[in-house]
Amino acid sequence: MEYKYSEIIQYDTKGLCLDIPVRKHLNASLEDRGSREARADWEKFVGPLSQNAGAYCQGHSFVAISVPDCLPDRLEVISYANEFAFLHDGNSLSETQENDHMLQALMEGVQQGSIEARESGKRQIQAKILMTMMALDRDRAKVATTAWAKFLEQGSGRENHNHFSTLEEYLPYRSKDSGHMFWHAISIFGCGLTIPDHELALVTEYVMPASLACSLQNDLLSFGKEYEAALEAGQTEICNAPWVLMGEHNCTLKEAKTLCIQRIHEEVKKYLQYAERAQEMHDLSADGKKYVDMMRFTISGNAAWSLRCPRYNRQLQITINEDERLTLDGIPKKLKGSSALIEKSTSPESIASDVSDAGYVTANTDSESDHSDAMSRATIDGVDRPETPAQESKVNGVKPDDIGSSREPLILELDSESGDWSSLGPEEAALAIYPQMKSDSQVVTEPYRYLSSLPSKGVRDMTINALNFWLKVPNHSMDLIKSAVRMLHGSSLMSVRPLLPVNSQYSLTRPFRLDDIEDGSRLRRGKPSTHEIFGHAQTINSATYQYINATQEIRKLRNPHSIDIFIDEVQQLFIGQSYDLLWTSELSCPTVPEYLQMIDGKTGGLFRLLTRLMVAESKYSGEVDFARMCSLFGRYFQIRDDYQNLTSDDADLWLQYTNQKGFCEDLDEGKYSLPLILALTKSPRKGQINSLLVQRRVTGSLTYEQKCLILEHVRGSGALEATKTIMDSLANELEGEVDRLGKIFGEENLELKLIQEMLKV
Template sequence: MEYHYSHLVDPSSYDNEGLCDGIPLRVHRNSDLEEMGTIRLRNDWNFFVGPLPITSGGSMGPIYNFTSVTMPECRPDRLELVSYMVELGFLNDDSLDTTKVPEDVALTGEMVYRRNEGIDKAMIKDRKSGEGQILANFAKEMMSIDPERASEVMKYLRRDLRVRHNGIKFKDFDDFLEYRVVEDSGSDFLIALSVFGMRLTIPREEQQTCFELTRPVWAAAILTNDVQSWDKEYKFTQMQDKTDMTIMTNGIWVLMKQHSIDIEEAKRRVLQKVKDFVAQYVITLEKNKTRQDLSLDSRRLIEAMQTLSDLQLNRIKNGWPSHIVQVQPCHLHGTHVNGAEGTHISGIETPDPLLMEHLLDLDHAVIHAPARYIQSLPSKCIRDKAVDALNVWLGVPEADIIQIKQIINILHNASLMLDDIQDSSALRRGKPSTHTIFGTAQTINSAGYQIIQAMNEVRKLNDPQCDDIFSEEMGNLYKGQSLDLFWTFECTCPSIEQFLKMVDCKTGGLFRMLAKLMIAKSSLTSTPELATLMTLIGRYFQIRDDYMNLTSSDYAKQKGLFEDLDEGKYTLALIHAMGTAPEEQERLLRNILAQRRILGKLPLDHKKLVLDHLELCGSMDFTVTALEKLHTAILKEIEKIDQEYGQQNTLLISLLSTLKV
């Protein structure tokens, strides 16, 4: 199996105590995306359900994050959503924390009742069901990305969300383990989630075989979890005043009752069984490399399952079982959680935060919020489609394609956030602009942070040439924007040549960047020269956008009626009119634009007057003619490259046809 999205961790940097010998530790290269999903779920939990469980550790670990290790080959474009679901599972589990007061047991019971409702429409409509709303939103987002694989995830999730009782009595340990693996491990759901995350296709006739082959890893995961959660489950059972302790569904307890042994001996035997199951799976993995009776994706899934277990959770979240120290969160920095004064955390001296070098990391949710908002708005994904179309010629590996798309989308959204501030735009894609919700200062800060994030993503391409491309084109983008802002502020009309140069820098910059990055990562020995094509596409895209702003009712709904005139932007049509109109008409246009500076925007009748003069000067027809010339030139450039490489780029031609005026 080829690994595209993760890297190996040096085995000498951690100690697995022999519990998973032969299982390598890999970490996803985009752990920041997992953190975004985790933080988003926690915010949603606070909003829809209530305060986080007081003992919640969640999926973010002190060194590595859970999903980044258990699903290291999850596609980056799906990692955030997968992590969102994983974190929901952790919060459900952590809500059973036995150190909480008895009232919290009632709350937990209510949550279990909610889980029993499943995710039926009745549950989704019930606004009191916070978790139901979270699951509904999760399902909707998954279905929009990949309906077929999402349906499988939701099918098994619905099945696994039914209530599980701690009241089943088992004949022996084998009977217990069979029940846990088949009925109580969530294995089908987690396999479906992995298939979704990795975008695998598992033939129906091979699905049962995949499950059977992965049984040892699920057994190992279950037993490791039993050791980890023993204290919590035992105390929770005591809190419920259970007199019949035989109903505990935990491997340690089953062995204690079956063999009349104490807790420590039962734990030792459970951990030995973990080692045995892992050893079995290592043999399965070795055989899997040469199997011919399974599809490639089935074999990829079997290999991927080696990390999808709570074995990895212990590495990340709690250390290995012998290292787990339970600290009751009764006091925090000298103050009890109920407000009473104190000086310790469960008897442990609390360090003075003023003198601590390493404090808890700041929450990233605030700085990501404006960017997440604009990402949520509807988009035609033109740049993503352009990347896919160019790859017909360039043959860039899929992992790099995903990375380049992510870079371009981060930069595009950051530029939109800044553009809306600089242009005083109230609407973006038919919704309130980001700065009207989060404030100008916070939006600027978030946009700047996104640009740094994009730079970090470029570095992950591991190519100095890509770093130079990023730096050069980002510089061009800012230079182009500076001219656009200068002409607007000074009410100075540029020449058509100056305008086109500004467009080449500002709009063409991102198109050239994506093309250059793709060429740098191309697997081909010879690649086409795309600079001219990208410059022409950038010009077409900007001039078309300006034209549609003046003529399209759909654009008016998305951005506001004739918004470019409110912003005082000099478009190709306006520049043509200013340069060809008689002196009296030109003076009239200048006076109207001057009023925009005084009023902050133009009244509707002033806008209509400007449009009348643009028509009189033939400027709208001039713009249409310019777009037709550009369209023809782009098609010729595509045809030239097609002939040179012997492959017709129908994707790019199709994309261009959707933009034709």
């Protein structure tokens, strides 16, 4: 296997990777530059740095020796991303909460929720990473982003406080938590690899022993740091392999370390067998083989880095001179409430002795062996890891087993001082005075809750987060605005018009609708639309209820003018939608200016609403105008949707879109999208198109063949190319408007620019 961007260097890894040599990138200085820039941006956007939180290691930083054959033009950005990931891990106060924030920013729209003001800085850094990566390699940047998000979602400290009884129980968790998916992300992007989908499971299986070996190396060498951190936090568990082994085998720490090293050797040997097998496979792609083979140098690089990095060895400060002798004079730590001593568990000299004890002789074994020989199962803060008794789960004093499976009559769910009304006769019941029904009744909210459970593009929440980098709206106000806009948008999607022929008892001239944004769509994000499950009447009732709830949220905002802003923009949304419905109902094709004016009221209105509310709640109230940006954004967003509904240069993207929305669903709805308007203006076959739209009105939908014929005429007219030209023009104008606003605020909004980049077609 050729490695043209790296060279083998002499480095004593104390036998932690058997005989695998260490490789180092020929342009390692690029990593130092990327790491320094990440640290500077962290201090600028987030806050002060912990001294040893990052991945920096003098002489041999992490990426240069763990991904040694990274393409030179990508080394700096993946080093920046890696340093940011390490800083995030080392400076996070609440791992699960912080990782959820990271996940939201990476997979926009996958998870919803409020983000505190301090998080906007991290989002700016993530935006910078993704924009830089996409400029170099858009497709692999997306794959890498997905892998990184998977790591944050499944691992990254989410079970760090769990109790693991055995190493075999611990390792599956560790394989997720160790960062393998993050390594996968930076490796495939950094080395420019493409792993076919049908090979991914196989190559993952082949590199997993190597990933476990790296995880165990880190556990072995970070034990002292993690032990001290547990002491400081008053924790009774350490999520670390030697700690688990001490409990499993009731042994000393030194014995546990020896067992850990033996397991590292087993995993390395297993990986090397897999790597040899992969090279002999004729049906494995060249990139698949390279992916498996390069992991050997991740094993050796990780060992070399872990032995000397300040992150695990707090005695080594980042500021020491490279020519100074690196020493690890570990001071035994006395356990509070216990006479046991922690040995010098992470020094290279101690590790060399332990490797020798594990049955592997290193080339350099002249160090003194560790003198600490006894440590029974350690306790933290004097607590011997007691078993926590299962707590009896109760909600409002009721155990789950007390709740029957059958539904009780609704009247019994109502609170009343008069007691049980089931004994009342019909006449008594008719004369009784009842309290109001519960406002949180599942009956009225269930359609909305179903809609909210479906996956979303998340663009509106993304936009709110991005704008808040400039506006710095208080967290309480941000939560209320997000909640209100989400309710308003959700209720608009629920308000539907049935797809029925004109001779039905529900004529198209008497539609069930409030604002009718989805126009009777039978699919919403790949699932049945709300009205297909709950019916038209219940769905509309639930949607109307959410309008009232959104109004209540707006009334809680500090600025008294917020309710006026809300009413103004919701009125514009209804007016814009009314024209869209009129054109469809009367088969009247609007002009392009009329269509854009409708978008400004309908799609742009929601963006305009959230920006006006945010400005009103910020210190910039009355000083900055986002109207132009909202109009451009709304137009681009809607026309992009029109365009993707009919075609896409990316077959997979179109397949995904049609699976979620239905094939050319806009034609089924009879909507006049921009491509259709342009086609009716230009196509010599516009008579056929109009006739087909008439048939849609009669039957309620179009057949697959009818839609294909319309699509053929739209393509033949050049309408799609004209639509794409308009989109490009809007995108350029929008970029200019964002730059103009950036100058007003004095800061470039990288997150907002990333949203623009992600929406490009």
